[in-house]
Amino acid sequence: MRLKLDSRAPVYVQVIQYFKEQIASGTLEKGEEIPSRRELASQLKINPNTVQRAYKEMEEAKLIYTEGNMPSKITNDEEVIKSVRDQLLEEAIQNFISSVHTLNIPLEELIPLVKENYEQVERK
Amino acid sequence: MRLKLDSRAPVYVQVIQYFKEQIASGTLEKGEEIPSRRELASQLKINPNTVQRAYKEMEEAKLIYTEGNMPSKITNDEEVIKSVRDQLLEEAIQNFISSVHTLNIPLEELIPLVKENYEQVERK
DNA sequence: GTAAGTGTATGAGTTGCATAATACAGATTA
DNA sequence: TAATCTGTATTATGCAACTCATACACTTAC
Numbered sequence: 001m002r003l004k005l006d007s008r009a010p011v012y013v014q015v016i017q018y019f020k021e022q023i024a025s026g027t028l029e030k031g032e033e034i035p036s037r038r039e040l041a042s043q044l045k046i047n048p049n050t051v052q053r054a055y056k057e058m059e060e061a062k063l064i065y066t067e068g069n070m071p072s073k074i075t076n077d078e079e080v081i082k083s084v085r086d087q088l089l090e091e092a093i094q095n096f097i098s099s100v101h102t103l104n105i106p107l108e109e110l111i112p113l114v115k116e117n118y119e120q121v122e123r124k
Numbered sequence: 125m126r127l128k129l130d131s132r133a134p135v136y137v138q139v140i141q142y143f144k145e146q147i148a149s150g151t152l153e154k155g156e157e158i159p160s161r162r163e164l165a166s167q168l169k170i171n172p173n174t175v176q177r178a179y180k181e182m183e184e185a186k187l188i189y190t191e192g193n194m195p196s197k198i199t200n201d202e203e204v205i206k207s208v209r210d211q212l213l214e215e216a217i218q219n220f221i222s223s224v225h226t227l228n229i230p231l232e233e234l235i236p237l238v239k240e241n242y243e244q245v246e247r248k
Numbered sequence: 249g250t251a252a253g254t255g256t257a258t259g260a261g262t263t264g265c266a267t268a269a270t271a272c273a274g275a276t277t278a
Numbered sequence: 279t280a281a282t283c284t285g286t287a288t289t290a291t292g293c294a295a296c297t298c299a300t301a302c303a304c305t306t307a308c
Contacts, residue, residue, distance in 0.1 A: 134264080134266085135265080171268070172267095
């Protein structure tokens with residue numbers, strides 16, 4: 001559970017984002033059990049209700065499900081998982097294109113920069 | 125002055141971001157006069173103090189300067205302008221690469237997506 | 249059956265942001 | 279010269295989002 005809490009965004013949003021990424025990348029597999037509210041809160045040194053808020057939203061979005069008094073689990077619905085991945089990818093590209101377009105960076109300059117930076121991340 | 129205030133970020137931060145983009149893209153040229161605090165506040169229907177906060181930070185960052193009792197102007201320092209552009213570009217790329225890397229999207233898939241979306245934005 | 253673990257619900261506190269109301273100095277304009 | 283623009287500064291207030299404290303119901307394990 002590697003989650004840095006540093007952004008300006010609300011903690012519960014960061015928690016949701018983290019799980020979305022883990023689900024989309026397959027790091028968290030379908031049906032897999034996730035930490036209980038109190039457990040995760042303890043790990044992150046935040047309030048259990050903050051985790052609860054994140055989990056509640058994820059449950060409403062069908063990302064996780066809860067049976068009885070057991071820790072929640074990742075959804076088994078492959079459609080949901082796929083759509084999370086698609087959504088995150090779409091979002092990343094939209095943000096990126098919109099930013100560089102505002103800056104008037106031509107495509108010819110962009111591609112090499114993307115390749116360069118991607119490979120740089122790969123290496124480490 | 126096209127500025128949509130819809131993000132979750134504080135208004136004064138959005139104002140700063142907007143001016144950075146305008147400066148970096150060259151839409152606002154060096155030495156160019158910008159709206160007075162009260163004028164911009166009126167246009168955006170926000171409080172003059174909120175604009176003042178944004179302008180003050182921009183002035184401290186040397187993005188704008190103020191002489192006497194005249195509306196502030198965009199910096200004439202090309203170095204500053206270049207570094208704003210570099211900073212925004214760097215930021216965009218870092219965010220993007222970091223996002224897609226988390227999702228395990230291979231570079232071969234990425235490039236076509238970038239091209240496709242870039243050209244799509246171009247066309248409209 | 250008691251303790252410790254689940255999820256859940258409610259209401260109170262904190263805090264950052266935006267607003268508001270003024271005030272003052274200096275320059276320009278009518 | 280008086281009105282009206284500039285920028286700047288201070289203090290108070292409102293407010294909404296976020297976080298926290300606490301309590302309750304249920305299940306499982308010892």
